[in-house]
Amino acid sequence: MSALASGNAAAGGCVLGPPAPLIKVANLAVRLSGREVLTDVDLQVRAGELVGLVGPNGAGKTTLLRSILGLVKPSKGYVHVSAARIGRSRQRLGYVPQKHEFAWEFPITVEDAVMTGRTAALGWLRRPGLEDWRAVNAALDRVQLADLHHRTVGELSGGQKQRVLVARALALVPQGLLLDEPFTGLDIPTQQLLTGLFEELTSEGTAIVMATHDLAGAVADCTRLCLVNRTVVADGTPADVVATDGWMRAFGAQPSLGTHSRRGFGTGPNTVLPAEQTEMVGA
Amino acid sequence: MSFADFLADLANPDLAFLPRALLVAVASSVLCGIVGNFVVLRGMAFIGDAVSHAVFPGLAVAFVLQGNLILGGAVAGVVTALLIAVFTQHRRLREDSVIGVFFAAAFALGIVVVSRAPGYSGSLESFLFGSITGIPDEDVITVAVGTVLVLGVLAALHKEFVAVSIDRDMARASGLPVMWLDMALYVLVTIAVVLSLQTIGTILVLALLITPAATARLLTDSLGRMMLLAPLIGGGAAAVGLYVSWSWDLPVGGTIVLVATGLFVAAWAAAPRHGILWRLVHRKTPNPPDQVSEPAELTKAA
Numbered sequence: 141m142s143a144l145a146s147g148n149a150a151a152g153g154c155v156l157g158p159p160a161p162l163i164k165v166a167n168l169a170v171r172l173s174g175r176e177v178l179t180d181v182d183l184q185v186r187a188g189e190l191v192g193l194v195g196p197n198g199a200g201k202t203t204l205l206r207s208i209l210g211l212v213k214p215s216k217g218y219v220h221v222s223a224a225r226i227g228r229s230r231q232r233l234g235y236v237p238q239k240h241e242f243a244w245e246f247p248i249t250v251e252d253a254v255m256t257g258r259t260a261a262l263g264w265l266r267r268p269g270l271e272d273w274r275a276v277n278a279a280l281d282r283v284q285l286a287d288l289h290h291r292t293v294g295e296l297s298g299g300q301k302q303r304v305l306v307a308r309a310l311a312l313v314p315q316g317l318l319l320d321e322p323f324t325g326l327d328i329p330t331q332q333l334l335t336g337l338f339e340e341l342t343s344e345g346t347a348i349v350m351a352t353h354d355l356a357g358a359v360a361d362c363t364r365l366c367l368v369n370r371t372v373v374a375d376g377t378p379a380d381v382v383a384t385d386g387w388m389r390a391f392g393a394q395p396s397l398g399t400h401s402r403r404g405f406g407t408g409p410n411t412v413l414p415a416e417q418t419e420m421v422g423a
Numbered sequence: 424m425s426f427a428d429f430l431a432d433l434a435n436p437d438l439a440f441l442p443r444a445l446l447v448a449v450a451s452s453v454l455c456g457i458v459g460n461f462v463v464l465r466g467m468a469f470i471g472d473a474v475s476h477a478v479f480p481g482l483a484v485a486f487v488l489q490g491n492l493i494l495g496g497a498v499a500g501v502v503t504a505l506l507i508a509v510f511t512q513h514r515r516l517r518e519d520s521v522i523g524v525f526f527a528a529a530f531a532l533g534i535v536v537v538s539r540a541p542g543y544s545g546s547l548e549s550f551l552f553g554s555i556t557g558i559p560d561e562d563v564i565t566v567a568v569g570t571v572l573v574l575g576v577l578a579a580l581h582k583e584f585v586a587v588s589i590d591r592d593m594a595r596a597s598g599l600p601v602m603w604l605d606m607a608l609y610v611l612v613t614i615a616v617v618l619s620l621q622t623i624g625t626i627l628v629l630a631l632l633i634t635p636a637a638t639a640r641l642l643t644d645s646l647g648r649m650m651l652l653a654p655l656i657g658g659g660a661a662a663v664g665l666y667v668s669w670s671w672d673l674p675v676g677g678t679i680v681l682v683a684t685g686l687f688v689a690a691w692a693a694a695p696r697h698g699i700l701w702r703l704v705h706r707k708t709p710n711p712p713d714q715v716s717e718p719a720e721l722t723k724a725a
Contacts, residue, residue, distance in 0.1 A: 173515065209596040235596045243589045246464055247644045252585075259586040260597035265579055292644040308593070 160222075161186050162232070162316050162347045163208055167217035170203055177203045179371050181217070185316065185349055190342045192358035192378075193351040195368040196390055201351035202238075204368060205318050208349070209235055222315065234309030236319040239301055244294050251276055251289040253304055257311035279310040282337055299330035306334065310341075317341065319350035323357060335361050355391065424670035432669065441669065444555035444622060447566050448661040448679065451619035452631050454570045456657030457577065458615040459636035460649050461608060465588050469519055470507065470609065471632040473526035475616045475625050477503030479533030482550055482620070487540045493565055496617040503529050504609035508602065553624030553676035555665065562621065569618045573611050584608060585646070622661075623676040630680040631657060634687050641690040641697065656686055 161184035168181040178200045185191055193201045206212040208219050222232050234257070248256075254276045255268055262268060268276075280286045283303035288296070293304060302322060309317055317338075323331050338348055338361070352358050358365060358378070365381040367374040373386035381387060382394050433442050462471045481499025485492045503525050510521045537547055549557075577584070587594045587604050595601045612632070619628050635657035639649040664679030693700050 206592075211592060211596055233596070235593055237590065237592055241590055241592055243464075246585075246589045247640065247646045247649060248585065248589065249645075252646075253589065256582070256586040256589060257593075257597070259582050260594070260599045262582070264583075267582075294644070312597075 162222055163349070164220040165204075165208065165217070166220075168204075168207060168214050168219065169216035170200070170207055170212055171215045172203065172212070176215075177370065178207070181368075181371055183366060183372060183375070185347045187315065187345045187347050188342050188363075189347050190338055190361065190363045191347075191349045192362035192365045193349060193368055194353075194355060194358055194365060194390075195373075199369045199390075201368050202320055205235075205320055205349065205351055208318060209233060232314055233316045233318055234312055234314035236302075236305045236309045236317065236322055238320050238324070239298070239305065242293075242301070242305065244296075244301060246293065248293055249289065250285060250291050250293060250296070250304055251280065253293050254279055254307045254311050257308035261312055275313060276307075276311050279307040282310060282340075283307045284333060299326050302326055302330065302334070306337070314346070316347040316349070319348070321352060322350055323352060323354050331357070426666065429666050429669060440556050440558060443558050443560070443563050444675070445662065445665050446563055447558055447618075448555075448622040448665050448675070449658045450566050450570050451615070451622065452635070452657035452661035452679070453654040454573055454615045455619055455628070455631035456635040456639075456653035456655075457574065457650060458611055459632040459657075460639070460646070460653050461584060461588060462612060462632050463636040463640055464646075467612070468629070468633050469522050470504075471612055471616070472629050473507065473522045473529075474500050474504055474609070474613045475620075475628045475632075476526045477529035478613070478617055478620065479530050479550065479625055480536055481533075482625075483533040483537035483540070486550075487536060492621070493562060493617055496620060497614060499529065499533075500613035500617055501610055504613050505606055508606045508609050511605075549624070550620075551624050551626050552674050553620070553622050553627065555622060555668065555675045558621055566618050569614055573614050576607070576611060580604065580607060623679060627676040627680045630683060631661075634680070634683040635660065638683070638687040638690045641687070641694045656683065660686060 163183070163185040165181055165183040168178060169176060170178040181204060183204075193204065195201050203212060207214055208221070210219070255272065257279075258268065258272050258275065262272065277286065277289075280289055283306050285300065285303050285307060288300065293301065296304065306319075306322070309319075322334060326334070335357070338350075342348055342363070350358075350362075359382060360378075362378060364376065365374075365378045366372055367381055367384070367386055367390060369386070369390055373390065374381045374384040387394065432438050433445065435441075459471070462468060478496035478500040481495035481497065482492050483495075484490070484499070485495025507518075507522055507525055510516070510525075511518045537550075583594075583599055583604055586597075586599060587601055591601055594604075615632065616628050619631050623631060635653040636649065638656050639652035642652060643649055660683035661679050664682045665675055667673060667682065668675040668678040690698070692698055695701055
């Protein structure tokens with residue numbers, strides 16, 4: 141797992157053995173409107189990992205992301221980010237919500253929308269300075285939106301909007317990036333652009349956690365899968381997680397592995413894993 | 424009455440209430456125009472409506488106790504706005520239902536209180552529809568100070584208000600105190616409403632919040648330009664509305680709102696790129712030439 145190794149180097153602080161996890165979720169339980177949505181969740185995410193949160197609808201993937209961000213209060217357990225309790229360290233995490241959470245009709249340019257990612261970090265009464273604009277431009281470059289920086293957000297296509305949300309999260313240069321369904325409704329070039337960007341980020345030591353319904357894509361791209369169904373049902377390499385009983389119970393079938401063209405192909409829920417491809421992935 | 428006569432009346436010391444009314448109407452319209460941008464962009468029109476009705480019990484109590492109307496209205500409006508902000512943090516009830524409960528309750532309370540005052544029906548009318556007479560001198564100062572104060576707070580919290588307006592969850596996740604910012608915005612809306620009440624009345628003040636900002640939104644895709652256009656439109660509508668009201672002896676709240684509405688309709692029709700006339704003209708010429716379309720061309724195209 142070379143991404144993890146270079147992640148260590150980039151993270152810098154840790155000397156020997158595995159680095160301390162950036163995100164540590166321990167014994168977490170969350171109740172929403174009296175219903176226990178998550179129970180006994182334990183999850184650690186380290187620098188350089190690309191963790192896919194998969195699970196059926198209503199499994200609590202979004203709630204888990206929101207708990208890590210401190211948007212939902214746990215009824216039990218805790219979330220630590222970088223060994224500090226969340227709230228003092230929220231700005232270490234970038235968040236990419238589902239597209240509909242953003243008010244796209246607001247009259248704001250792409251670069252100003254991306255700058256809002258730095259609003260809280262800037263502090264009260266402070267205006268963005270040179271360093272802030274540099275960070276915003278760097279984030280726009282990474283998602284290849286630099287040309288559209290003066291465009292009003294309402295005029296963007298769906299794929300461009302998703303890239304604005306990613307850039308906004310990256311504007312803070314976060315140590316961890318949490319994404320909720322980042323590939324929903326995107327065409328293949330945009331999916332590939334984002335997948336490439338995520339790989340680049342993890343190789344630089346950023347930890348990424350993404351909730352996704354794109355099973356084949358998650359299996360192909362993630363360094364680790366975490367199957368969530370009100371708790372963590374299975375956690376490990378994609379090949380291991382796909383082989384568990386929990387996977388069959390959750391999805392009723394296994395996705396095809398090893399298809400490098402991934403997104404858009406072989407994603408049908410009934411695609412059964414061919415034996416020789418399992419061996420290829422396992423090797 | 425000609426415009427010159429209007430200017431003469433403004434300068435007439437026997438009609439000292441008239442320049443006072445003009446000053447208060449224009450200042451409060453400018454203020455409402457700017458604050459109204461967030462009301463329009465966040466879809467808070469109903470909150471503006473609620474606040475403008477919620478100040479009514481405060482006015483009523485102040486009227487019965489012979490106290491300061493602005494102060495009474497401000498207290499009642501702020502209390503209601505804060506109650507709404509607190510209750511809407513719960514996800515089980517939608518914001519509009521909470522607002523519906525509180526603003527009707529506040530208005531009901533106001534009616535009950537004011538009915539106990541002797542000779543209330545006349546004052547009720549001026550509460551509801553506004554009037555240009557009887558604005559005391561100290562209210563001019565209150566309006567001026569209030570305007571400066573609200574604009575100062577709005578400028579200071581601008582980037583936070585923008586962040587919360589476009590994505591509440593992200594704002595909260597990044598550590599912004601979203602509920603406090605909501606409350607601050609509601610309080611600013613309340614102050615703008617209260618300062619405008621005397622000239623325009625509780626029923627129509629909503630138009631000062633919504634119409635200029637909505638007109639500005641039709642004309643531009645830039646928040647910065649909206650922040651300039653909306654107060655210009657509001658202030659202009661107030662000045663023209665007062666002139667029309669004075670000249671033809673019409674209720675000032677009505678004339679100001681109708682002028683503003685006229686501007687809104689004009690913007691809807693003629694706005695660049697999105698206005699209906701613009702589209703009609705440019706459908707004929709797919710590659711628009713540099714020259715600006717003349718009215719003659721417009722009629723031909725239509």
